[in-house]
Amino acid sequence: MIAKVSQREAEVLAAVAARLSNAQIANRLRISVRTVESHVASLLRKYGVADRQELAQQAVQAGVDRDIPDTPQPGIPTPMTSFVGRAREHEAVLAAFGASRLVTLLGPGGAGKSRLAVEICSTYPAGGAFVDLVPVRDGFVAQAAAKVLGVSERAQQPLEDAVIERLRRDRALLVLDNCEHMLDTAAGFAARMLAACPGTRILVTSRERLGVPGERTVPIGPLPLASDAEALFLDRATAADPEFDADPALLTQICARLDGIPLAIELAAARSASLGLAGLLVALDDTLRLLTGGRAADRRHRSLRAVLEWSHDLLDQEEQALFRRLSLFCGGFDLAAATALTAGRRPGAVSHVLGRLVDKSLVVRAPGTASRWRLLQTVRAFAEDLLRDSGEYDAARELHLLWAAGTATAMQERLIAARQHAARQHGAGTAAPIGDSQKDGAEVWRREFDEVADDLRAALAAAPPGPGGAAHRLARSLGHLTFARRFLAEAQGHYRQAAERAPGPAEAAKDLRNAADCSLDNISGQNVFDLLLASAAQAHAAGDKNGRAVALARAVETGARFLASFPEGIPGERLRRDLTEAAEAGDPGDPVVAAALATAAAWTERPGAFDPDPTLAARALDIARTTRDAVLISAGLDAVTTAAVRAGRHREARGYTEERLALLSEMDRDDPRSAIEIVDTLHVACTDAIVAGDLPAAISAGRLMMADDLVGDHPYISASRLIPALVLTGDLGAALRYGERMWEGWERAGRPPAGWLLPSVSAIALAHGLLDDRARFRLWRHRAGVVVDHAQAGHARLTSFGAFVDARAALHYGDLSDATALVERAFDSFSMGRYVAYAQAAGAELAVVAGLPDAPDRLAAALLTAGENHWASACLARAGGRLHADPGALAASVAQWEGIDARLERAHTLLLIPHRVEEGRAALDALMRSAGRRNR
Numbered sequence: 043m044i045a046k047v048s049q050r051e052a053e054v055l056a057a058v059a060a061r062l063s064n065a066q067i068a069n070r071l072r073i074s075v076r077t078v079e080s081h082v083a084s085l086l087r088k089y090g091v092a093d094r095q096e097l098a099q100q101a102v103q104a105g106v107d108r109d110i111p112d113t114p115q116p117g118i119p120t121p122m123t124s125f126v127g128r129a130r131e132h133e134a135v136l137a138a139f140g141a142s143r144l145v146t147l148l149g150p151g152g153a154g155k156s157r158l159a160v161e162i163c164s165t166y167p168a169g170g171a172f173v174d175l176v177p178v179r180d181g182f183v184a185q186a187a188a189k190v191l192g193v194s195e196r197a198q199q200p201l202e203d204a205v206i207e208r209l210r211r212d213r214a215l216l217v218l219d220n221c222e223h224m225l226d227t228a229a230g231f232a233a234r235m236l237a238a239c240p241g242t243r244i245l246v247t248s249r250e251r252l253g254v255p256g257e258r259t260v261p262i263g264p265l266p267l268a269s270d271a272e273a274l275f276l277d278r279a280t281a282a283d284p285e286f287d288a289d290p291a292l293l294t295q296i297c298a299r300l301d302g303i304p305l306a307i308e309l310a311a312a313r314s315a316s317l318g319l320a321g322l323l324v325a326l327d328d329t330l331r332l333l334t335g336g337r338a339a340d341r342r343h344r345s346l347r348a349v350l351e352w353s354h355d356l357l358d359q360e361e362q363a364l365f366r367r368l369s370l371f372c373g374g375f376d377l378a379a380a381t382a383l384t385a386g387r388r389p390g391a392v393s394h395v396l397g398r399l400v401d402k403s404l405v406v407r408a409p410g411t412a413s414r415w416r417l418l419q420t421v422r423a424f425a426e427d428l429l430r431d432s433g434e435y436d437a438a439r440e441l442h443l444l445w446a447a448g449t450a451t452a453m454q455e456r457l458i459a460a461r462q463h464a465a466r467q468h469g470a471g472t473a474a475p476i477g478d479s480q481k482d483g484a485e486v487w488r489r490e491f492d493e494v495a496d497d498l499r500a501a502l503a504a505a506p507p508g509p510g511g512a513a514h515r516l517a518r519s520l521g522h523l524t525f526a527r528r529f530l531a532e533a534q535g536h537y538r539q540a541a542e543r544a545p546g547p548a549e550a551a552k553d554l555r556n557a558a559d560c561s562l563d564n565i566s567g568q569n570v571f572d573l574l575l576a577s578a579a580q581a582h583a584a585g586d587k588n589g590r591a592v593a594l595a596r597a598v599e600t601g602a603r604f605l606a607s608f609p610e611g612i613p614g615e616r617l618r619r620d621l622t623e624a625a626e627a628g629d630p631g632d633p634v635v636a637a638a639l640a641t642a643a644a645w646t647e648r649p650g651a652f653d654p655d656p657t658l659a660a661r662a663l664d665i666a667r668t669t670r671d672a673v674l675i676s677a678g679l680d681a682v683t684t685a686a687v688r689a690g691r692h693r694e695a696r697g698y699t700e701e702r703l704a705l706l707s708e709m710d711r712d713d714p715r716s717a718i719e720i721v722d723t724l725h726v727a728c729t730d731a732i733v734a735g736d737l738p739a740a741i742s743a744g745r746l747m748m749a750d751d752l753v754g755d756h757p758y759i760s761a762s763r764l765i766p767a768l769v770l771t772g773d774l775g776a777a778l779r780y781g782e783r784m785w786e787g788w789e790r791a792g793r794p795p796a797g798w799l800l801p802s803v804s805a806i807a808l809a810h811g812l813l814d815d816r817a818r819f820r821l822w823r824h825r826a827g828v829v830v831d832h833a834q835a836g837h838a839r840l841t842s843f844g845a846f847v848d849a850r851a852a853l854h855y856g857d858l859s860d861a862t863a864l865v866e867r868a869f870d871s872f873s874m875g876r877y878v879a880y881a882q883a884a885g886a887e888l889a890v891v892a893g894l895p896d897a898p899d900r901l902a903a904a905l906l907t908a909g910e911n912h913w914a915s916a917c918l919a920r921a922g923g924r925l926h927a928d929p930g931a932l933a934a935s936v937a938q939w940e941g942i943d944a945r946l947e948r949a950h951t952l953l954l955i956p957h958r959v960e961e962g963r964a965a966l967d968a969l970m971r972s973a974g975r976r977n978r
Contacts, residue, residue: 051088054081058094059101083749087742096776118163118172119409124277127270128158131260135162138258139243143236146246149262151420152305152346155247156219158262162245163217170215170245176419177373177496179503180224183231185529187216189492194528196756201529202234203791207757209239216242220419222249229254238790264302271297274304278311292319299326305420306349312403313353325352350424353404364395365404366432369425370442373496374408374416382445383438414493439504446501447512449494450519457487457526461710491523498523502539514543518553525560526712528751533714534560541580551580551589558596559714567607571597575620582627588635591628594620595638599677602645604718605652606797617646637666637674644681656685672708676719679705683726687876692734692910699723699730703743717752724753728763732770732801733876735913737942740767757787762802766843769805770913772946774813775973781806785825799829801843801877811851812946813973819851842872842881849884853891861892865900879904879911887921897925912942920951929955945969 057067147155163170195201221228229252265271300306367383399405408414505513517540525533537557544550554577574597581589601612628635640662647655663678686695709716724747731740744764761780768777807822868885882904889897908914916938923931939948952962
């Protein structure tokens with residue numbers, strides 16, 4: 043199949059054919075990972091395949107050129123200078139990797155560990171990713187790695203798990219550069235990556251070893267004299283002065299004074315043009331004499347300190363003042379940031395001073411940029427000592443906090459404005475995706491945020507405790523920005539900090555509501571419930587009756603609607619008591635209050651779980667519509683959808699879900715308040731389409747979910763929604779690939795309660811059964827029991843899908859020995875009964891084939907439930923054709939299978955029509971080949 047694709051899609055397709063990951067494609071094409079995900083989803087749809095492996099196969103068959111240039115390795119700084127020496131150490135690292143997957147380059151500051159790590163990562167045969175930890179605060183290693191790897195946190199997938207998922211698929215080498223300021227955190231992170239990612243090697247640079255079992259160290263000492271040390275000096279001096287000429291003996295003497303330390307050599311070489319070698323040697327001797335105290339073991343540190351102090355003493359007062367204050371930036375900085383710390387200096391004047399510091403190599407240009415700079419770690423530590431001794435530290439810290447708060451607030455405002463502009467261009471009420479230009483525009487702020495994020499975090503951490511205007515603004519904006527960046531757990535933490543720093547209870551109530559909204563399914567429903575109660579208490583303290591009512595009502599709705607996310611359910615009487623309190627507090631004439639109260643009431647009126655009252659649900663939806671608020675309307679729609687499903691009106695439920703899908707374009711994806719409705723809508727859309735037997739809609743919804751950055755290609759959530767549809771269409775190969783990944787992901791997560799996995803686990807069992815692999819059929823049916831054992835109360839209702847699988851497998855095998863029991867089970871009473879139509883249709887057909895005396899009655903009974911399910915209707919048409927030997931009914935069944943793209947069932951049905959048997963065999967052979975099996 044050759045699909046019509048755009049130029050950009052063709053480039054993405056070529057990269058997929060070359061087996062590149064989304065992050066690699068993004069780096070190769072210089073677009074965002076989110077844009078790549080959108081293109082891949084579009085290509086899946088155009089080529090009519092379920093996953094990127096099949097897409098790659100289609101691309102190869104279509105002759106797509108896979109010979110593309112090497113992908114730049116993510117995160118690796120672009121060297122501004124040539125690499126000199128270290129051949130022996132380079133070989134030692136590669137040899138160490140032969141015995142261990144963790145190697146640490148060990149040496150003092152300025153020894154050149156980072157530069158060697160860059161060289162190794164750049165030339166590593168299997169590729170790698172480089173994580174610079176210099177600006178990173180303790181506790182944020184996962185964020186730093188995620189930024190480099192192009193992954194983000196998903197609902198029910200902590201950020202560290204997302205990093206593991208990417209490393210398991212894509213990376214052979216991970217560099218953790220400059221770990222000495224967070225040894226315990228870095229050691230724990232490295233140990234987890236090594237344990238979870240057997241194909242990954244880790245290269246660490248540090249002044250101390252991590253202490254992880256199996257770690258090998260490679261010492262990085264001085265550059266050898268009479269060779270590499272002089273070569274480095276000459277290279278850097280010539281860069282500063284192309285006419286530079288050196289007396290070899292004098293050059294060796296200087297390098298000996300500098301103890302062969304690369305950073306000391308580079309700093310001295312930068313001054314050689316103005317002082318000459320003789321003057322340089324005199325200056326170094328004078329400075330070293332001032333540093334004769336201390337232990338002999340510190341000699342190399344004294345020589346580096348001597349160069350730094352000598353370089354600093356040559357600065358004028360303006361240069362010294364700016365140099366000291368720039369030490370507050372743990373990451374890079376631009377001219378505006380540098381100016382913000384000078385308290386009144388004009389940017390032009392600051393620019394001149396900054397340029398002079400760059401010329402003297404005390405400030406370096408950030409790799410890959412023309413307008414950002416940074417201090418090397420050792421230089422920054424020296425400058426920070428000077429700042430602390432100057433008496434300016436507290437005042438400079440305050441300026442840094444004000445800069446951070448202003449930067450974060452402005453970035454948040456730009457993000458909101460860009461989202462609103464995109465929404466106006468896109469238009470409301472349609473589920474069409476946002477265009478690439480808008481996505482790339484959003485990616486601009488992501489890069490801007492990544493550039494300053496570490497400094498924003500550091501400024502907040504250093505802010506004085508307690509309420510504070512700048513610190514509160516910074517914490518709140520960081521909450522919004524990190525949520526938009528999909529660091530979900532971090533976002534909740536910032537909103538909690540904002541509540542602690544809020545100037546009053548009204549602001550604290552708002553921050554706590556945002557913290558609750560950040561939770562999604564990542565943290566237990568109990569956490570959300572407690573945060574909403576805390577928000578209600580703060581609103582009460584502020585005298586905000588409506589705010590209290592809405593927070594309490596949302597807590598009640600969460601306790602009833604998202605019961606599965608609670609370790610233990612909230613008692614119904616407690617929920618109803620809280621709802622009464624909410625109703626008494628708020629103004630029922632306020633539409634938002636009324637909608638929140640009505641939705642909560644719909645979910646709590648009846649005593650059973652997941653059983654909203656249909657009348658109250660309809661009323662809640664009507665009230666929500668008056669608010670014109672997409673989030674409130676979506677919540678109301680979920681209530682009526684669930685009520686319709688409970689009543690077996692699956693097509694009606696599908697209509698409500700389609701309306702929810704259309705509302706997604708009206709929601710701000712960067713606002714935590716929208717998140718739960720986005721996630722829930724995508725989950726429900728795929729499930730409801732399967733329940734209605736609308737397989738094309740289910741596949742489409744599943745792909746939409748897997749391309750979404752809040753849910754995305756989750757190792758077990760996304761796959762679990764798509765797998766039943768893949769099996770039912772006959773795409774067994776894709777289903778099995780997703781199935782193994784789903785099970786591994788769930789086990790790696792510690793087998794959390796996830797009863798909703800039952801249909802997908804059972805569907806994988808059916809796929810193996812349809813491929814005549816009885817051993818794996820039994821294995822996956824056993825795994826379904828494991829899921830039940832770990833599920834929370836209420837998920838037994840999903841076992842109707844297991845009854846369907848057992849009946850359909852028995853029919854496939856022709857094993858009728860247990861037909862009576864299987865048919866009885868298929869027609870059992872199932873609570874809620876999402877998949878009853880499948881179970882009864884397969885049970886009725888089994889009764890027909892087994893010749894059971896009650897087969898006509900079973901067929902008639904199944905027809906009563908099948909009207910809402912396309913798959914069941916087609917199955918019963920085939921069963922009727924078999925019962926009555928009616929070719930017309932069998933032909934009608936074939937047409938129905940074709941209408942829902944159920945290719946495997948269509949092939950099996952063709953085998954029952956004498957003049958179409960060969961057509962059926964050919965179709966079945968093609969499906970078996972695509973699944974990697976031969977038809978037996």
